[in-house]
Amino acid sequence: MTLRAKTYHQLFASSRRDGRLTLTDRVVLVAILASVVVAIIGTERAFATENRSAILWAEFGFGLFFLAEYCTRLWAVAERAGPEGDWTKRFAWMRSFFALIDLFVVIVTLVPFVLTGAPILRLLRLFRLAALLKFGRFSMALKALGSAVIERRYDLYVTGALAMVLLLGGATALYWAEGKVQPEAFGSIPRAMWWSVITLTTVGYGDVSPLTPLGKVLAAFVAIGGIGLVAMPTGIIAAAFSDAMQAYRDKIDPADEENPMP
Amino acid sequence: MTLRAKTYHQLFASSRRDGRLTLTDRVVLVAILASVVVAIIGTERAFATENRSAILWAEFGFGLFFLAEYCTRLWAVAERAGPEGDWTKRFAWMRSFFALIDLFVVIVTLVPFVLTGAPILRLLRLFRLAALLKFGRFSMALKALGSAVIERRYDLYVTGALAMVLLLGGATALYWAEGKVQPEAFGSIPRAMWWSVITLTTVGYGDVSPLTPLGKVLAAFVAIGGIGLVAMPTGIIAAAFSDAMQAYRDKIDPADEENPMP
Amino acid sequence: MTLRAKTYHQLFASSRRDGRLTLTDRVVLVAILASVVVAIIGTERAFATENRSAILWAEFGFGLFFLAEYCTRLWAVAERAGPEGDWTKRFAWMRSFFALIDLFVVIVTLVPFVLTGAPILRLLRLFRLAALLKFGRFSMALKALGSAVIERRYDLYVTGALAMVLLLGGATALYWAEGKVQPEAFGSIPRAMWWSVITLTTVGYGDVSPLTPLGKVLAAFVAIGGIGLVAMPTGIIAAAFSDAMQAYRDKIDPADEENPMP
Amino acid sequence: MTLRAKTYHQLFASSRRDGRLTLTDRVVLVAILASVVVAIIGTERAFATENRSAILWAEFGFGLFFLAEYCTRLWAVAERAGPEGDWTKRFAWMRSFFALIDLFVVIVTLVPFVLTGAPILRLLRLFRLAALLKFGRFSMALKALGSAVIERRYDLYVTGALAMVLLLGGATALYWAEGKVQPEAFGSIPRAMWWSVITLTTVGYGDVSPLTPLGKVLAAFVAIGGIGLVAMPTGIIAAAFSDAMQAYRDKIDPADEENPMP
Structure with a gap:
């Protein structure tokens, strides 16, 4: 050789x-x-x-x-x-x-x-x-994950659309309630969307937060809505990932049997 | 034509x-x-x-x-x-x-x-x-999601009632512990509920947080309780959404077979 | 009558x-x-x-x-x-x-x-x-939830013990790394546990956070560990709640059949 | 005796x-x-x-x-x-x-x-x-959890690699967008990784957060990506823990039957 x-x-x-x-x-x-x-x-x-x-x-x-x-x-x-x-x-x-x-x-x-x-x-x-x-293993796992996500693409469209409506609704509500009081943070809907994203993902930096009682009540509903926003894509992604890893193991395992030496 | x-x-x-x-x-x-x-x-x-x-x-x-x-x-x-x-x-x-x-x-x-x-x-x-x-697809998915949520309405009532008790209990505990020290943030139960919602949803802006050792101990228990508050509706919504998407796919797929041209 | x-x-x-x-x-x-x-x-x-x-x-x-x-x-x-x-x-x-x-x-x-x-x-x-x-319905649902939690009590003991070890480990690590720099927030393990709870539950007020590079590296690992801390009890509680609601529906439904009038 | x-x-x-x-x-x-x-x-x-x-x-x-x-x-x-x-x-x-x-x-x-x-x-x-x-019980539960995690080690490798890419990508994006404006917080990728970890785990202390519009847009995408980062390992750990507790109960229960006295 x-x-x-x-x-x-x-x-x-x-x-x-x-x-x-x-x-x-x-x-x-x-x-x-x-x-x-x-x-x-x-x-x-x-x-x-x-x-x-x-x-x-x-x-x-x-x-x-x-x-x-x-x-x-x-x-x-x-x-x-x-x-x-x-x-x-x-x-x-x-x-x-x-x-x-x-x-x-x-x-x-x-x-x-x-x-x-x-x-x-x-x-x-x-x-x-x-x-x-x-590295074959990583590449195969990503391919499996990709195809599992594609299979659930309608779920992600619907979740994405609902999340966008929630994000936009939250931003509009706080633009309306806090826009006059905090023009820097809530003076327009695009500005209020920063707050909306950071609240709905439950990150919550606290750099912007409502000051008026009305703003706080609306923000409380948005924060509670964030539980649903996280729940739906989390379920989809976790299920897609679990399916992907199953498909990946099914690909790996026969190879292990054929060629059992490491 | x-x-x-x-x-x-x-x-x-x-x-x-x-x-x-x-x-x-x-x-x-x-x-x-x-x-x-x-x-x-x-x-x-x-x-x-x-x-x-x-x-x-x-x-x-x-x-x-x-x-x-x-x-x-x-x-x-x-x-x-x-x-x-x-x-x-x-x-x-x-x-x-x-x-x-x-x-x-x-x-x-x-x-x-x-x-x-x-x-x-x-x-x-x-x-x-x-x-x-x-758009037929989005409308159907929402209808499916709506009926899946209605089917689980008792679960949501019970979760909602437990969450309300937790929210109220947390707010009362911190009103009692911090009301004198921070009257602006915890001086009444409605004020303390803003803190309670933002903590239990794990957003945590940090605009209001307890200062006394007793308030911190109580807040720690409320924060840990938040894990359960999020877990229960998350499970319900994720299951309802998963059922809804299944029902939606069952509706979509036969149509695809009848009329396979895009 | x-x-x-x-x-x-x-x-x-x-x-x-x-x-x-x-x-x-x-x-x-x-x-x-x-x-x-x-x-x-x-x-x-x-x-x-x-x-x-x-x-x-x-x-x-x-x-x-x-x-x-x-x-x-x-x-x-x-x-x-x-x-x-x-x-x-x-x-x-x-x-x-x-x-x-x-x-x-x-x-x-x-x-x-x-x-x-x-x-x-x-x-x-x-x-x-x-x-x-x-109200019979709420009382029954709580009883069902209670017995489902009791059935999984070992899971909760083990999760609770692991969470305590994680909380304590995180607090000790930051007491060691930041205790000298921020004696008010990290000057003892009980003080550092406030930070530890608020980080591991992902609330993250930001009233206390590490300032030194070493403290930040340790805190990053604690924050990532928080994903596991939340994942395990969330799974248990969600499963217990789902079982409880099933048991509750099984109790409700026969009654509905016997007495179908609202 | x-x-x-x-x-x-x-x-x-x-x-x-x-x-x-x-x-x-x-x-x-x-x-x-x-x-x-x-x-x-x-x-x-x-x-x-x-x-x-x-x-x-x-x-x-x-x-x-x-x-x-x-x-x-x-x-x-x-x-x-x-x-x-x-x-x-x-x-x-x-x-x-x-x-x-x-x-x-x-x-x-x-x-x-x-x-x-x-x-x-x-x-x-x-x-x-x-x-x-x-204590036999705790030791057995940990052993069961350990072997369940080992069985899913590929899932954790892939999740870990994806999470690292997401962490690194987020840190690089904000180093690029905010590095000039906030050199203390985003002036290098290692510094920006502190922000990246705290955002992706949804802790969100708020000690560092983007100030420029571009930085906020990028940070919003990173925060949304955090949902997926949490979803995937959460699913794996919850499933591993659930399997582990099942294996643990299977070990405990026969012993209970053999030796029913407490």
């Missing part, structure tokens, strides 16, 4: 089939998470100026790592079964979903080194999280 | 039966939502004074559009099957639920142009949302 | 059996709710001083009404089937659960007129809500 | 088998809870300095009590059935899970008397709560 064949089996063979993580997968997973953590703490100014060169070297290292991973995969994919030539297989792979994600990750990691002008570009690095989709 | 017959089929034929949206439905839906958005942002003073004439023209346009829709339906409904005369059919349609909603929408859109005195009349325009009920 | 027999049937006969409300029940229910509302708004000082005599007369009226109801029941209960003498039946009724509640309501309504010294006694009037238990 | 045999039966025999609490168990349970309460209120400076000697004596008493319990168990365990010598049985017991917990509790209670330097050591006393695990 040649080195290329061994590499191919390590990088491609098992992880896609049964969703288990190979050693290479684990190394890549750690690299992805570490690179995201570095990108996050790199936004903290005090830390970033102190450790400027360390962060630059780390980012450069991650860029090289992801580039090397991409090139190795491109090199090894020629081992894929089939009568086509090496480069035909390679071009076929390059157009696949997982290869495009890999390429995307390489690009968002390296672009900020080339275009250093806008610091906002550095936020692109967070899209490295897309690389999580490479 | 005459123009009137074509118009009739486009406006009336399919949308009521299987709940699917025809092209006309989609246009009307966009017009409803756009007109509501204009009415909402028109309440923001800075924006409204700057774009006074644009908003006026848009509102006038929506008024004409809804009026034209109503008149076209009135004209085309004469095509309805039956031996009666054209105007007999038209009067019959005018008394139907959907026609009354259409008329209501035309009125709430145009009345603020006639009676310009009170700016509060402009809020009437938000009732244009009632036009969503014209 | 004598007046006493008619009164007996109106007051006693049907309401206990199938849980439906007779006309008398409805009158009594309105009187109870009205008397509670008067007691509540009577605590608002501005309103109470302005309407002093109106409130006094209303309270006196409610007292007389509840007393008259009690006496009428005492008089009419002699019609109850059985060979015993009138007063034997009356004494038997006086010792029954519902008669004791009625007596309790009369006492808490009239005591504040006799002992006018302590204004706290007026809060006793809120216990008039106990009269709701007289 | 010797005193040692009686002691053995009281301390060891029944409580482990069916999870019921013997008289000794109840005494130990009260001692554990009382000792934790003393440790908690001992952190309140005003109370601690006033009752210094009382707290010291109480702590010393609890230490002696737990030590005595440990020694008594060590002495009585020699009664355990088996041909080995007394000390062989004792050493076997000392290496068991429950004996190690007992020893741990004795140590965390007595260590602060020996090493009086660091007041932080006194927090160790809270670990006395670990002694709750000695």
Whole structure:
């Protein structure tokens, strides 16, 4: 067995089939998470100026790592079964979903080194999280969740419409009751909608809250209505998620039986 | 096939039966939502004074559009099957639920142009949302939800009574513990009920909160009680909604089978 | 049929059996709710001083009404089937659960007129809500809920113990991290428990919140733990309530069949 | 029956088998809870300095009590059935899970008397709560809960990953929208994550909240996303807990049948 064949089996063979993580997968997973953590703490100014060169070297290292991973995969994919030539297989792979994600990750990691002008570009690095989709298990679970949500799309339309009516009704009620007293917070319906969203989701920052007795009575009904607003989509999403995980386990488990070795 | 017959089929034929949206439905839906958005942002003073004439023209346009829709339906409904005369059919349609909603929408859109005195009349325009009920699918889902809630009305009575006792008990406890210290917020039971509602729904603005150790201990128990207050109606509403959506799908699906073309 | 027999049937006969409300029940229910509302708004000082005599007369009226109801029941209960003498039946009724509640309501309504010294006694009037238990339906639903909760008592013990450990752990973590910085709010574990309860129930007033980075990291974990704290008892209570309402409907429905007239 | 045999039966025999609490168990349970309460209120400076000697004596008493319990168990365990010598049985017991917990509790209670330097050591006393695990019922319920959670570990991985993406996305959005306006609260992604956690868990302290219109629009979407964040793990944990309690009852009930005496 040649080195290329061994590499191919390590990088491609098992992880896609049964969703288990190979050693290479684990190394890549750690690299992805570490690179995201570095990108996050790199936004903290005090830390970033102190450790400027360390962060630059780390980012450069991650860029090289992801580039090397991409090139190795491109090199090894020629081992894929089939009568086509090496480069035909390679071009076929390059157009696949997982290869495009890999390429995307390489690009968002390296672009900020080339275009250093806008610091906002550095936020692109967070899209490295897309690389999580490479892991068969996570990708399959998301696909199952997506199809479960689509199956319940009417439920979500109706819930969404009811929630919009509740949000809008609450905002209108408090615009009417508090608009004169607190023009900054309730002086128009769009302003009052900020209060409405924060109350109906039960977050309740308290930066805006009604001051008049009438406003408080209306706000109390809106807050109680929020229980229903949360109850209906919660039920739908929980049921959709539960169905999705069942579908996902049904996909995982037969693979486990066929290939019981971890 | 005459123009009137074509118009009739486009406006009336399919949308009521299987709940699917025809092209006309989609246009009307966009017009409803756009007109509501204009009415909402028109309440923001800075924006409204700057774009006074644009908003006026848009509102006038929506008024004409809804009026034209109503008149076209009135004209085309004469095509309805039956031996009666054209105007007999038209009067019959005018008394139907959907026609009354259409008329209501035309009125709430145009009345603020006639009676310009009170700016509060402009809020009437938000009732244009009632036009969503014209869409068979949404109307059916609401009917299903309504009947599912009615079936569980005893559950809601009992939950409501328990919640009222909890609200009142919490308010009384904090009126007793904090009434002397914070007379503005807890100086009477009705005042303390504002705190009680905002705590039991877990919104928690923080505009009023207990200051004394005794008040904090009592408030902690009220907050923990809030978990139960939310749990019971959440379970009922989620179950009612789930039943309603099942009943709604059962109604939708056979129609889909009979008339599988979108 | 004598007046006493008619009164007996109106007051006693049907309401206990199938849980439906007779006309008398409805009158009594309105009187109870009205008397509670008067007691509540009577605590608002501005309103109470302005309407002093109106409130006094209303309270006196409610007292007389509840007393008259009690006496009428005492008089009419002699019609109850059985060979015993009138007063034997009356004494038997006086010792029954519902008669004791009625007596309790009369006492808490009239005591504040006799002992006018302590204004706290007026809060006793809120216990008039106990009269709701007289309505067969509500009393049965509560009994069903109670037995469903008792059946799941181990679940509640375990949840309660886990919640206590989480509350205590959170309070200890923030006492350790923030105790020096905010001695007023986190200077001891009992003080930190106020923050812990308000965070874990997701109320979040914001009167106390961590200021140090370490405190924020710990508080973030406590807040996420709150999702689990709410999830477990919510599931138990919702399931217990759902079982209770099923048991309650099973009790109600046969009665409805036997006696289908409202 | 010797005193040692009686002691053995009281301390060891029944409580482990069916999870019921013997008289000794109840005494130990009260001692554990009382000792934790003393440790908690001992952190309140005003109370601690006033009752210094009382707290010291109480702590010393609890230490002696737990030590005595440990020694008594060590002495009585020699009664355990088996041909080995007394000390062989004792050493076997000392290496068991429950004996190690007992020893741990004795140590965390007595260590602060020996090493009086660091007041932080006194927090160790809270670990006395670990002694709750000695009670068969609680220990079994936790084991059942643990295995139910392990069975659903993929669901929790996926939920956790989605929640992390949502947390990170929300923090990045508000860092981008509000970072310039409120550098203290949103000036870096790690800072914005504090806001993100407190919003998505719907705690909503309100110590940090967006000020710009764009920030408010983004925050509204994050708050609505929080409904889903809570819905998914809530469903998983509630289902896991429900399964766990079923498994736990299945374990408890047969024991009750075998040994119906309390």
